[in-house]
Amino acid sequence: MAANYKEIDKAHVWHPLFQHQRLDETDLLVFKSAQGTTLVDAEGNEYLDAYSALWNVNVGYGRQEIADTVYAQIQELCYYPHSQINVPATELAEQLAECLPGDLNHVYFCNSGSEANETAIKIARQYGRQTYPGENRYKIISRYRGYHGFTYGAMSATGQARRRKAFEPLAPGFHHAHPPYCYRCPLGLDEKSCNDACVNDIERIIQSEGPETVIAVIAEPIIGGGGVIVPSDDYFSKLRKICDDYGLLLILDEVITGFGRTGKMFACEHWDIQPDLITLAKGLTSGYIPLGACVASTSVFNTFLGDSDENREFSQVCTYGGHPVACAAGVANLKILQSERLWENSEKVGSYLLEKLKTLESLPIVGDVRGKGLMLAVELIQTDGAHLETAKTNQIVGQLRENGVIVGKIGHAVDEPENIIYIAPPLILNESEADQIFNTLREVLVQ
Numbered sequence: 001m002a003a004n005y006k007e008i009d010k011a012h013v014w015h016p017l018f019q020h021q022r023l024d025e026t027d028l029l030v031f032k033s034a035q036g037t038t039l040v041d042a043e044g045n046e047y048l049d050a051y052s053a054l055w056n057v058n059v060g061y062g063r064q065e066i067a068d069t070v071y072a073q074i075q076e077l078c079y080y081p082h083s084q085i086n087v088p089a090t091e092l093a094e095q096l097a098e099c100l101p102g103d104l105n106h107v108y109f110c111n112s113g114s115e116a117n118e119t120a121i122k123i124a125r126q127y128g129r130q131t132y133p134g135e136n137r138y139k140i141i142s143r144y145r146g147y148h149g150f151t152y153g154a155m156s157a158t159g160q161a162r163r164r165k166a167f168e169p170l171a172p173g174f175h176h177a178h179p180p181y182c183y184r185c186p187l188g189l190d191e192k193s194c195n196d197a198c199v200n201d202i203e204r205i206i207q208s209e210g211p212e213t214v215i216a217v218i219a220e221p222i223i224g225g226g227g228v229i230v231p232s233d234d235y236f237s238k239l240r241k242i243c244d245d246y247g248l249l250l251i252l253d254e255v256i257t258g259f260g261r262t263g264k265m266f267a268c269e270h271w272d273i274q275p276d277l278i279t280l281a282k283g284l285t286s287g288y289i290p291l292g293a294c295v296a297s298t299s300v301f302n303t304f305l306g307d308s309d310e311n312r313e314f315s316q317v318c319t320y321g322g323h324p325v326a327c328a329a330g331v332a333n334l335k336i337l338q339s340e341r342l343w344e345n346s347e348k349v350g351s352y353l354l355e356k357l358k359t360l361e362s363l364p365i366v367g368d369v370r371g372k373g374l375m376l377a378v379e380l381i382q383t384d385g386a387h388l389e390t391a392k393t394n395q396i397v398g399q400l401r402e403n404g405v406i407v408g409k410i411g412h413a414v415d416e417p418e419n420i421i422y423i424a425p426p427l428i429l430n431e432s433e434a435d436q437i438f439n440t441l442r443e444v445l446v447q
Helices: 005-012 020-025 064-076 087-099 113-131 152-157 161-167 197-209 235-246 298-302 324-340 342-362 390-402 431-445
Strands: 031-035 038-041 046-049 104-110 139-143 174-177 214-219 249-253 277-280 292-297 366-372 375-380 420-423
Touching (some): 064 324, 113 139, 152 161, 292 298, 342 431
Parallel strands (some): 139 214
Antiparallel strands (some): 031 038, 277 292, 366 375
């Protein structure tokens, strides 16, 4: 190696969610290349990436089509602000409108999922002032364990104490309801007695705060970074009705779940629900270039129309929003997703892998296996059902890596042991690779 990148990295790079005092005892990998579902480190070791880098390399690594498209766009028009029109952003917006449900037709581009959710929160609050001028509708309801980003509004909506408390006080006007976490029900109920008490908790907060002060509910269709928490089949239909009854916007955060991850192009299709705002990132370019988007329904968009002196236009600008190169990558990525119908492979191979992983529930160390498509989780426990200690979970994740499979771990979410492994590989995963993930995990867990 021409340079000792580990020493240079140690001297100069500040990594996220990592205690740098542990660098001497932690062997961070130097990744040099990747193809398909496989990562290769600087020593030539190969790993099956079973969590898509960070839930986002949906079409897999090494797609020449995206690389060629990006190169061509940089040569033709490397950048101009989205105060004017560029062709890739226009094409991508049209294609998103065509594949999103209902009348989600108006796309605001930004750089990340955090920015997309920040944008949705701001749209909701400005919408509230313009739609209900006699009321002060600004409050946003989200769920505990949900994750919506690192910017201040998105972080205030996030329901993960570990990610929030170092930065408090946060933005005012955010309230949190219980998540639909049936395995460890926060209300102490079992599935038979629940009757969707968790979604009713959202209505309780609306009533307690005063409906005239609340403007929106923001929710991930499947809570990702809080534990891959899948709701009951009627959860979102009930939530949609609650929002309609009180005149609230429903914001669906599909940053992780969008673009085929759960076995549908968008997770809201599992329950035939159209949100008023939907936020996108990650699979929008499959991680090849940063890009996020917030998409509004026509009815929401129309409330921002008016005479110039009314100042109803959306009061936000983003320097790199609608970047022509990023949007060109998005167009090429979407073409791959749609031509190969990767959400169908996600459903097929995901169901196959989930069925195999479910057999691990017979092991004393496995409490629950859950998920949809290629968005899966294995919750590890002690013999008494308590959370497995973080150190033991870390050991298992490390052993998997040593055996050539890289999985994710739910971390920095809540003040309890980190005991949930998640599996979210590229959507091109085949059954042989699914077998490799299962067999390697089983071998490690039975040791």
